Amino acid sequence: MPLRRKPVLPDTIARHRGALALSAEHGVTDFYQGVVPALVPLLVAERGYDYAHAGGVVLAATLVSSLTQPLFGVLADRGPAPGRVRAVGLLLAAAGIGAVGSTTSYAATCAALVLSGIGVAAYHPEAAKAAHRTGTGDRGMGWFTFGGLAGYAAGPVAAGAVLLPFGLVATPLLAVPAVIALLAGRFRGRSPEPGDDHSDAPVAGTNRWREFGWLTVIIVLRSVLFYGVSTFLVLSLAERLGAPPSTASLALVLFSAAGAVSTLAGGGLVERFGRLTVLRVSHLTGLLLLGCLITAPAVPIALVAAAALGAAVNLPLPVHTTLGQHYLPRNLGIAGAVTLGISVSSGGAAVPALGAFANVHGTTAALAVLLPLPALATALTAFLRDPAEQAEQAEQAEL
Template sequence: MQSVVPALFPIIGPTMNLNYTEIGWIAFTLNITSSIMQPVFGVLADKKPLPYFLPIAMFSSLLGMLGLALAPNFISVLVSVLFIGFGSAIFHPEGSRVAYMAAGSKRGLAQSIYQVGGNGGQSLAPLFTAFIFIGTGQFGTIWFTLLAAAGMFVLFFVSNWYKQELLVKVPAAKKTQAPTEKRMLNKEIILAICLLIFLVFARSWYGAGINNFFHFYMIEKFHSSIKHAQIYVFLFMLAGVVGTFFGGPLADRFGKRTILLFSLIGAAPFALMLPHVPQWLIAPLLVLIGFILQSSFSVTVVYAQELLPGMIGLVSGLIVGLAFGMGALGAVIFGVIGDLYSLQTIMVFCSVLPILGILTVLLPSDAKVREIHQRT
């Protein structure tokens, strides 16, 4: 559902006469709504799990899809994406809890499978543009209401399973509530969570630059068609899906902080090269960057869950919601940079963001996290 919004940018940009700043505001509205509300719903889910919020979340996205299909102007587009953002905010804390409860001892693998679903859907955005919206226009989003309806049907059965699991596992969770609260007050844990949010913030800024503006960059610099430019973004996002899947099992084996460090520092050299290479080298670089950068996507959530055990909903809100949503500020800032300077400037600015990954060395190792909790 969310991937439909950036997929529409090349369509509604010319038809509604939107500038890059306005496109940035649409992306910002979608993500900031999700980011502000996710921690709220996360805290609610931790206090009182609400299984049937899952289909309700999908219904909110359905309303957003219907609104996008009929939106006549910029303001109505913003209102429509608000509903999609609310759907995401409601869905992810409860969805993360379902994945956590079904994981057993393979939390990295389980979270990877869960996140691959979201990243896989988002990676289809360029294909939606190239093969649906170029032909059907903005009204083509009406077909996605059928997808949302199917999602509601599936989630009804997931919610029933979730409700049955809660009858068994909630009493055990309540017994660990008191020590969880003490862990939250630990200064080392709080500092680690803040640093982790900052790193996710930087990573999501890079993704915002590529996902929202790289196709415009290809059109302007290399005179690509809309369809051809979207293929480059698709390669980046598809490689990210593969990286997301492999990152979880690798973290289970080599440690979560190791994969976090690798994902940012490993991508940095290729990111720095991207704005300065000829067209034939762009696709291979995007694949490498997407795979390496997103290898820590699910790992970040699992690492945060281990920093704050027993607070699965809050962790989802902070990492999947707040950090990624605040990263959507990048879409607005990049839009302003594009209008004031150039798309090349956006790409150069993005290229330095992975270097911030060097701060990962300040995070406690997996063994250190366990030691901190044992002390408390």
């Protein structure tokens, strides 16, 4: 009697299944980045840190991650992308956050967060290559980015639920999502994403480093804006409008959650309007909404402005990654390290300076300092061209 063959999923379903699995994996990793801004109010309250020292904690979690991210990108480009590298990255990210509650000095707290940042840096380049190999384009990258931002948005929620009742001593409980992900066995051996058999084949195309450089500047400007708002939003609402801690924390949750959801719309908008249009509109809208946030006369209006700002600031994230990969087709690891990793972490380098400014002028003034950034980012898009659009125009010209 002949053996019955197992049905094979259509290629498109298999590709999207791989993208969704990576999205969930990305969410668990970036959850630990989302916890960091939520630690700031607790460190100020429990350990008496001023705003500058609290900003230094954010810097510890992000600066080393930003500096080492390109190195991990180079390593990712030199060989296949084993799942174990992503697993180690997740493990370090969780271990660093979990250790914060047991630290007894400022230096030890910073060291724990440096460890977490290194884990995040190790994860993103390999994950970006795996996401690219699924072959799902802007929509797939939108889901992948959504996973990371959803995890980031869950960070403040989980930190509030776990740490507000028990204090910083409960930070080891925040490592539970990583333990579950690792026990699930998702990271064993080489990643099973569709197309993996050809992941190391020569890549056609020429690297366009100059345009990638301009894109990187835009990414850093967006990251400074995002981290500045994430760090000082709660403190600003409490300081300026007298919002209670639970309400002020809700603003951060709305900012992060709306940003995560907005990435899902990016793929459809890109197909209709193009990558560069999405970039320009999102940054211009972010400028207007930041102004609304810092001038909101009441807490409900501020909450709406925070949610809308989060959506505008995060909408172009999938575009950053797909455009970066088009600019560096021969170095996908470096492209992912910059567009996925540095896009989140580089802004933390500016937070201590913003904290020092806030010590003198207040947290709302620190947010106001960020206003020129989206305007500058919009202007810099003039130096960018979309390779995919240029290829289509060339084909139409030949016809």
